[in-house]
Amino acid sequence: MVRAPSCGRTELLSRPAPRRIPRSARSRGEQPGPAGAGGARPAGVRNVTPRKRHARSHGMLLSMRHAYSVDTVRAAEAELMAELPEGALMQRAAAGLAAAVAGLLPRVSGARVVLLVGSGDNGGDALYAGARLARRGAGVSAVLLAPDRAHQGGLTALRAAGGRVAEDPFGVLAVADVVLDGITGIGGHGGLRPDAVPVARAARGSGATVVAVDLPSGVEADTGEVRGEAVRADATVTFGTYKPGLLVDPAHEYAGAVRLVDIGLGPRLPSVPDLEALQHADVARLLPVPAAESDKYRRGVVGVVAGSARYPGAAVLAVAGAVHGGAGAVRYVGPGADAVIARFPEVLVHGWPPSRAGRVQAWVIGPGLGDGPGVAEVLESDVPVLVDADGLRGLDPDAVRARSAPTLLTPHAGEAAVLLGVDRGEVEGARLGSVRALAAKYGATVLLKGSTTLVADADARRPVRVNPTGTSWLATAGSGDVLSGLAGSLLAAGLEPVDAGSVAAYLHGLAARLASQGAPVSAQDVAGAIPRAWGDTRTP
Ligand SMILES: NC(=O)C1=CN([C@@H]2O[C@H](COP(=O)(O)OP(=O)(O)OC[C@H]3O[C@@H](n4cnc5c(N)ncnc54)[C@H](O)[C@@H]3O)[C@@H](O)[C@H]2O)[C@@H](O)CC1
Ligand SMILES: Nc1ncnc2c1ncn2[C@@H]1O[C@H](COP(=O)(O)OP(=O)(O)O)[C@@H](O)[C@H]1O
């Protein structure tokens, strides 16, 4: 899979790019309507129209996207800087930043640009970019949060280009077209400091397009946590590589559309990233395709143990995901057999217990199971097992660790919190740490569902996968059941748990987008759109 990030390409993940819009054309606080790639403010949902345009606009036709931790980035930067003239790297960053900002403006000349400048090199980037914009005729003002420690070279360059230091920060922010947030980058920790909060709020409230330099100031680069106030950006221009916080909520939500600027770091970065996001091409490579001599058994059989008298629908939805997931056949065991057969006559239904249902290549257990039995028995099998929902209740780490075949756990934040013995908020605030902790505790692959779905391999040395296709329209009852059936089917077809989980999450999110077209969707709609999502990834 390709490692080097592409040069200067807009990498959207799930956010629309900020719209090019002159401030004068906007009323204060107005949310720009759909245009081009989308509205200026971060939005969880966008219209999905023709297939290829959708894929391209999400950068999905490219290959795997990688993120590296701050320590790794700093080591790579140090190596590179040692071979370059002093300041060359910052100039590359500033040039990319200025070009990206210019691309957002209808005209650079006459545009009102405000720089929020902190005490580190992040502020230096903003100042040098400001100097470049000033040379092209923009009116550039710098708001210095720590005047004594502002980057001296950057400040000199800005002044030489005709830019100035703002005497009335709130005055210049009120009329700005674009604000560059250069308060903190990878050196920032712990949310914005109190003196930075009023200007960050004024920038957000001003109606200007807010462009974060490298990262939205106040977010944790390595984890995606937001431990206090942070800048809410419309776009982030990041340098050299993605940082985990740009891809993981809640920080991801603060970043807006993310653009990667190549500063030559690619060859200095290790081959194994901290985080990776599948793209269309990766998913297409991983999807199981029947060979000419395949039969239904060779393609894999998935067994689904789901549903209860109280939740019969969960059985139908898990099976709906499974029949579209690439296995050659689906066996169902549980009290929902009649409902399953009525909806899916192709499914093989069996009486209790699961061990008498015939051979399967993977089990899915848990959706809508209530207090129903089966988890312990299924865990004793020698094939991969996916445990979801009610199956996760009281799940014994030793029983999972003792298994001879892989296990994939698919909790949402609430279930993960119970398994870890922490509050749900803690999991939602620190998703990356939580998914890694669960994988370590159970010695299993863990797919943590939610606003950013993450998949951590049982082997902690492997990168965590972050799903780029998610949409908040998926927050609908039963969509998780569809996901578990889909992932189980991919397991049965022979994918490794981390691939089965991340490919399932990718198709599931894409199916929701295709089905939704910006309107609410049901879990059944999502299941019905899986074949279209599958086909979408395989079409060049
Ligand atoms: N190292 C390099 O070669 C390059 C660095 N670049 C830029 O340099 C940045 C990193 O620069 P630095 O290491 O100087 O660090 P930053 O500029 O990101 O931040 C560190 C400064 O911010 C202050 N600070 C920390 N937390 C804060 C908070 N919560 N609120 C307010 N202030 C806070 C610290 O006291 C320190 O002075 C990158 O993010 C990138 O923008 C780029 O120019 C590319 C090249
Ligand atoms: N805010 C959100 N943004 C994106 N995806 C979400 C969001 N909330 C939930 N989802 C997704 O929706 C699905 C819901 O699954 P789950 O919580 O198990 O619900 P259910 O039990 O009703 O099926 C998961 O795939 C999850 O990742």
Ligand SMILES: [K+]
């Ligand atoms: K910043």
